[in-house]
Amino acid sequence: MAGYKDGLAFRYLQATKYDRQKPLRDSLGHIPAPARFKVYPQAERVELTPPDVGQPADLWQCLARRRSERDTSPQPLTLQELSLLLWAAQGVTARAGGYLLRTAPSAGALYPFETYLYADRVEGLGKGIYHLEVGEFVLERLKDGDFNRHLTAGGLGQSALRRAAVVLIWTAVLLRCMVKYRERAVRYIAMDLGHVCQNVQLAATAMSLGSCPIGAFYDDDINRLIGVDGEEETVLYLATVGKLG
Numbered sequence: 486m487a488g489y490k491d492g493l494a495f496r497y498l499q500a501t502k503y504d505r506q507k508p509l510r511d512s513l514g515h516i517p518a519p520a521r522f523k524v525y526p527q528a529e530r531v532e533l534t535p536p537d538v539g540q541p542a543d544l545w546q547c548l549a550r551r552r553s554e555r556d557t558s559p560q561p562l563t564l565q566e567l568s569l570l571l572w573a574a575q576g577v578t579a580r581a582g583g584y585l586l587r588t589a590p591s592a593g594a595l596y597p598f599e600t601y602l603y604a605d606r607v608e609g610l611g612k613g614i615y616h617l618e619v620g621e622f623v624l625e626r627l628k629d630g631d632f633n634r635h636l637t638a639g640g641l642g643q644s645a646l647r648r649a650a651v652v653l654i655w656t657a658v659l660l661r662c663m664v665k666y667r668e669r670a671v672r673y674i675a676m677d678l679g680h681v682c683q684n685v686q687l688a689a690t691a692m693s694l695g696s697c698p699i700g701a702f703y704d705d706d707i708n709r710l711i712g713v714d715g716e717e718e719t720v721l722y723l724a725t726v727g728k729l730g
């Protein structure tokens with residue numbers, strides 16, 4: 486009888502170990518490189534506020550106070566708060582030889598993911614789905630409408646999603662990482678997004694907002710909502726954010 490060691494999770498980690506005696510080989514052939522980051526040229530753009538308007542915060546306090554908060558309030562976020570959350574997630578902090586280096590580390594500086602969001606309640610921003618264009622730090626408006634119920638249902642009915650003022654949605658763009666790391670890429674994409682989400686949680690804490698990482702959802706429901714194909718690009722991680730109290 487097959488046991489857990491025969492399952493995908495075990496086999497994947499074993500098969501993608503670096504080993505001096507056994508160089509990793511694969512039969513994947515040529516892997517085409519996608520664009521370094523996505524741009525929706527037809528989308529209406531929303532300017533985000535640069536980060537230097539943030540209030541100073543003590544890193545040690547933020548680390549000590551960070552918690553996953555699911556019971557956020559009906560109050561809206563400000564556009565400035567959203568800007569700071571997005572800058573914490575994927576702000577460009579240096580440019581080096583064509584690479585846009587960000588607030589969070591990424592294996593090979595490949596950033597094999599995209600940041601989308603559902604804005605339910607943000608002052609000055611209509612309800613809808615947006616994409617972060619990292620190069621210019623602007624939001625691209627993809628879809629207008631109230632998708633709260635849709636997103637909550639796609640997230641297994643979790644109340645954190647229903648209550649959130651904003652839900653950040655991260656997709657994996659697998660080939661962007663596979664070009665360099667081949668089969669090992671899946672390890673790195675998950676690690677990369679862990680860093681991104683931690684940055685968001687620390688930024689939320691610094692602004693006394695509540696946030697919660699969300700890994701449980703019906704993938705293709707969320708993929709359809711944001712308009713990605715679920716193969717070349719597929720949702721991997723969400724985070725809710727809202728006001729506390």
Ligand SMILES: Cc1cc2nc3c(=O)[nH]c(=O)nc-3n(C[C@H](O)[C@H](O)[C@H](O)COP(=O)(O)O)c2cc1C
Pocket residue numbers: 551552553554555643645697698699700701
């Ligand atoms: C990868 C990952 C996925 C998670 N998915 C969910 C989720 O779907 N729903 C949820 O309520 N919390 C989720 N969490 C939050 C964890 O439950 C939480 O981090 C854990 O209970 C520790 O609590 P703390 O974050 O407040 O320290 C997730 C956290 C991580 C890191």
